[in-house]
Amino acid sequence: MKKYDYLVVGAGLFGATFAHRATAAGKKCLVVEKRNHVGGNVYTESREGITVHTYGAHIFHTRNRRVWDFVNSFAEFNRYTNSPVAVYGDEVYNLPFNMNTFSRMWGVKTPAEAKAEIERQVAAAGITEPKNLEEQAISMVGKDVYEKLVKDYTEKQWGRPCAELPPFIIKRLPVRFVYDNNYFDDPYQGIPVGGYTQIAEKLLSGSEVMLDCDYSERKDELDALAEKVVYTGPIDRLFGYSLGKLEYRSLRFETETLDSENYQGNAVVNYTRGDVPYTRIIEHKHFEFGTQPKTVITREYPAPWREGDEPYYAINDPKNDMLAEKYKKLAQEKGYILGGRLADYRYYNMDAVIENALSLADKLFGK
Numbered sequence: 001m002k003k004y005d006y007l008v009v010g011a012g013l014f015g016a017t018f019a020h021r022a023t024a025a026g027k028k029c030l031v032v033e034k035r036n037h038v039g040g041n042v043y044t045e046s047r048e049g050i051t052v053h054t055y056g057a058h059i060f061h062t063r064n065r066r067v068w069d070f071v072n073s074f075a076e077f078n079r080y081t082n083s084p085v086a087v088y089g090d091e092v093y094n095l096p097f098n099m100n101t102f103s104r105m106w107g108v109k110t111p112a113e114a115k116a117e118i119e120r121q122v123a124a125a126g127i128t129e130p131k132n133l134e135e136q137a138i139s140m141v142g143k144d145v146y147e148k149l150v151k152d153y154t155e156k157q158w159g160r161p162c163a164e165l166p167p168f169i170i171k172r173l174p175v176r177f178v179y180d181n182n183y184f185d186d187p188y189q190g191i192p193v194g195g196y197t198q199i200a201e202k203l204l205s206g207s208e209v210m211l212d213c214d215y216s217e218r219k220d221e222l223d224a225l226a227e228k229v230v231y232t233g234p235i236d237r238l239f240g241y242s243l244g245k246l247e248y249r250s251l252r253f254e255t256e257t258l259d260s261e262n263y264q265g266n267a268v269v270n271y272t273r274g275d276v277p278y279t280r281i282i283e284h285k286h287f288e289f290g291t292q293p294k295t296v297i298t299r300e301y302p303a304p305w306r307e308g309d310e311p312y313y314a315i316n317d318p319k320n321d322m323l324a325e326k327y328k329k330l331a332q333e334k335g336y337i338l339g340g341r342l343a344d345y346r347y348y349n350m351d352a353v354i355e356n357a358l359s360l361a362d363k364l365f366g367k
């Protein structure tokens with residue numbers, strides 16, 4: 001008999017949700033986390049009484065009622081609605097692309113006028129079957145919106161020209177012919193009052209948690225303690241990169257406290273021109289309608305990923321996906337249970353990660 005039923009590697013949302021359900025089913029869990037805190041990338045901390053999203057802005061939104069009820073049982077969610085704005089030089093536009101954006105761009109008032117302008121620009125560009133992101137974007141919103149709000153921003157984000165990026169990246173881009181600045185279509189949306197860390201802490205309250213503990217460095221010793229391993233770290237690192245390394249995009253965050261009550265008037269402001277090196281500025285207090293005398297802002301710089309950097313976004317091209325599949329097969333053969341964005345090598349929103357962890361728990365422990 002080993003001391004624990006499950007060794008959970010990673011105290012992010014997947015690991016914490018799984019550990020919560022396992023302990024509720026009477027299982028003993030040891031959760032190891034290489035960082036010095038729980039929560040993974042949804043970790044938040046308080047500065048000047050303001051909740052700061054340490055690893056980038058996190059807005060909770062979902063259409064899954066079970067997941068919404070689940071997170072609401074660990075924190076109170078406010079009515080925050082994501083309505084970013086885009087700054088292009090001296091011009092300010094509402095996002096996502098909607099009647100407010102088109103009206104500001106062309107002076108149009110009605111959906112028919114906006115559609116006619118887009119159709120005129122799409123016809124002038126002569127694109128029939130979009131072969132890359134540039135052509136895809138132009139065929140959806142016309143040349144003006146593409147050039148001012150999509151082109152440089154996307155090139156900063158991915159570090160490659162839009163003409164060399166695949167069209168599918170932008171297919172999900174919301175385009176609406178109503179005056180509605182709500183970015184997400186999901187029926188449930190909000191920010192947990194006081195941040196996300198409390199949710200992770202509550203989820204982990206029935207487990208033993210070891211921080212500053214890198215599984216890869218203490219594998220044999222830790223494996224000996226538990227019957228099963230649930231692994232939520234990078235899948236290639238689990239096997240010492242023996243089949244090769246997966247690729248990612250990374251981010252650099254520059255956070256500053258300012259002696260100003262309100263710096264930009266919105267939580268998320270995108271900077272869409274190429275001569276501004278960051279993609280967006282987050283003003284954290286606006287996620288919770290804060291009235292503190294100071295403010296905390298974070299500039300977000302996209303960055304190439306090198307070993308040792310935080311792997312924020314998987315690069316799901318055919319080469320990387322094939323390699324990730326080989327690692328997943330190996331993990332299955334060795335009896336690992338995989339979960340979360342790093343082990344699956346996929347971008348997931350928070351609700352999908354929780355849904356996946358709940359489904360795994362349903363399978364193992366019943367609903």
Ligand SMILES: Cc1cc2nc3c(=O)[nH]c(=O)nc-3n(C[C@H](O)[C@H](O)[C@H](O)COP(=O)(O)OP(=O)(O)OC[C@H]3O[C@@H](n4cnc5c(N)ncnc54)[C@H](O)[C@@H]3O)c2cc1C
Nearest residue numbers: 010012013014034040041056058059215233340341349350
């Ligand atoms: C910039 C950014 C913004 C985002 N914004 C949103 C948003 O607005 N809305 C939304 O729904 N989603 C958003 N997401 C997605 C969200 O962050 C993820 O869905 C979620 O955090 C994934 O949880 P996870 O448990 O899979 O991974 P993680 O949070 O990465 O947790 C994995 C944990 O495992 C630990 N770990 C890794 N290797 C080891 C090891 N060897 N030993 C021990 N521990 C290890 C890591 O340190 C980490 O804490 C955003 C993501 C990014 C990058």
